[in-house]
Amino acid sequence: MINILLIVDNKEKRNVLSQIILKMGYNVTCFVSENEILKLISLNPPNLIIVDYDTKSIDISLFLKKIKVQFKGDNFLITTIVPKDFKNYEEIKLSDFVINDFKDINLLKQTINSSLKIKNTLDSLSKNNQELALNLYQLDVMYNTSSKLAGTLDKTKLIDIMLDGLEKSLSFQLSFTLIYNAQDDLTLIINSLHPLSKRFEQAIKLRALLSYNNLFDKKEALCELDSYNIKTIKHVKHPFNEYDLNVFNNDSLFAPIATEEKFFGLIEVFREEEFSQEDVTCFQTIAKQVALPLESAILYEEIKNANIRLEQLERLKSDFISIVSHELRTPLTAIKNSLEIVLNGKTGELSSSGYKFMDMAKRNVERLSGIINDLLDLSKVEAGKMEFRFKKENINATIEFVKNTFENLAKEKNIKIKLNLLNDNPKLYIDSSRIEQILTNLISNAVKFTGENGKIEIETKIIEGENINESLLYDQDIKFLNKKGQYYKISIKDDGIGIDKDDINKVFDKFRQIENSLNRKTGGTGLGLPIAKQLVNAHNGFIWVESKVNEYTKFSFCLPILNDREIFLLNLKRRFDNIVQNKQSLGIVLISEPIELEKSLIFDIKDKNLMLIRQKTHEENNFYFEDNKMKYYYTLINNADKFALDFILKKIETHIKNTELNNFCDKIIFSSVLYPNECDNISDLLNKIMYKNVGEIEIEGKNNGK
């Protein structure tokens, strides 16, 4: 029914108007008191208001303002009737229509009708608008929720994000989520505004399980339900009131949380108001969206656990090898020494056959000790326990040195070793004793497998990372490849027996000697190449082999050419990796003034919920102290895992990128401290760090004058 409010104090006018409107089939209400009018509008808003400008009891201009302000949201239209010669339109500018002459009935009717039409359109528009706003809001929530969902791999967080999104978009009273973890391992999460009565909670459990059984097509008897060990997590917003079974009478939405292949759980939400079609869509979307990341999260968890187990096994294996190798060394030493004494004739003259067999024993002891050394080296480098002493060094000198040690052996077979080294060679960041080991392994192989009068060529070159043929590398090596960087390539080429195509990559596998190869005859351990590979990898380089049977074999390895910053970051990364591997705490001592770094690093670490210990030395400035005119800032990070350290590394990396080296602190000492809690004060702690002195990273170009 359409209501029209008349505000006319002239009785005659009022009667005429009322009758016209009534004849048109609309309701009319007449009022002249301002208060009554306002009350009526607020209780039962009219579709149209007709005001006579001549009404004496009311200041029309003021009144119009009042209702327009007070009932801003309501779209009612006001028509004002003005005298014939009216000019003061400014005063009634708030009215939507103006009629000069209401005696023209047709005009009046038309005005009323068109006003009402406009009113109708406005109303439906505003309704659409509201729906649109709600939809937009829901969309926004859905969007936010889905982007948040994509950002985590934590199962609990995923569920929280989903519930948060649902609560924002649907404002439910109560929701329960049943999450299926593993066989018969179920978690029920109840989010509710008010606490639940006991029987209600029980009922929810039952309802969740029933739905679960239905979805799973389980036919087990319900009495077994008690045996389900359901973990229940409750989040209650307000402590007062209590929900009981009647909540089940409210409108509810239900959805399984599942991908097409896998089922993870279900969710049901309740609320007093009915859910609209949009709500349903929103609900389904969010429930659907959570399933995929949940699947990833569960997979991730499984992989993580499997990885941990693997790591443990790997550790056990390498510990075993290293212990056994150590234990073998003592008796081996005693045998070797005894043989040496006898062979040297120090215990008296040996018969020639006695000498022959003693010599045989000695050779085999040496072989055995070679194998043990190789085994130990391999297990150490694989476990990340091998210590490297990286320095900027000229590798050509090392190559020449190793080449010279093989001269004699080569001469025996009349093999020529030719050096073709780059004269203008860059200094590389290497551990030259390990490089020596790599070269020894490669050159000794070359000498072994090259026939009489053969030729070995050792060559070096600078190559771009992008020019390295990835297909020659082992899969796992590719991650070391910095395509933008330069590399120093060392190749050892012989014209020996070559390696069969099928076997070519097996040469780097441990214990997988190529059958029928000369390895056995020539007394190799078969571990030389795997060790060389591991050592090259430890230098962030890589090794590969090219060969043609009966023509040549060419082993090449590349080492990165690094600038100071790269060296710094590489060191950092190695240190961190080492710390993660050994599950140690990390101590960072920053010497000098790391204000910037401190800002970007230390506080962010705190944000990430890492444990950060700053020991007090001075009451106010509790994270630095001075000693020998040096300022030490220190940060101890406890229980940091790989992700945390990666995070810190990134921080430092960006910090270095964004600052001049001079503004960076002079020196950073990284140290793995096992028990920082044992230290009473900072100097004690520092001593411990200094004593361990595991990593000191200095930045070149530092400002020593400070």
Next chain:
Amino acid sequence: MENELKKKILIVDDEIDIVETLKFILEDAGYQCYCAFDGEEGLNLAREIMPDLMILDVMMPKINGYKISRLLKYDNKYKKIPIMMITARSQDEDKLIGEETGVNEYITKPFELDFVVGKVNEYLKAE
């Protein structure tokens, strides 16, 4: 009389076979050798005979090699005695501890007797 001119080397290791071979070869090289088979015995003997050089094993009953090294190196009376440490471990961390405790030389098992004699000669003939 001749014995008193010979330089004294103290070998401390709980592995009797290792001690025997070392003793044999060093005596052959013209040194006078004293032997001890655990840390405590070794430390006492060192203080008693004031050797010119010591060869110590790391892992020994009672007092380990590092501790002996530290005790002697921090004592003005004995700190000049060169100490050679025998270890089955070649881990650099060990060497770090060794440096801190004043070890002069490292011998990693299995070692060459000639190498040991060479090193000993370096320390004792230079004087």
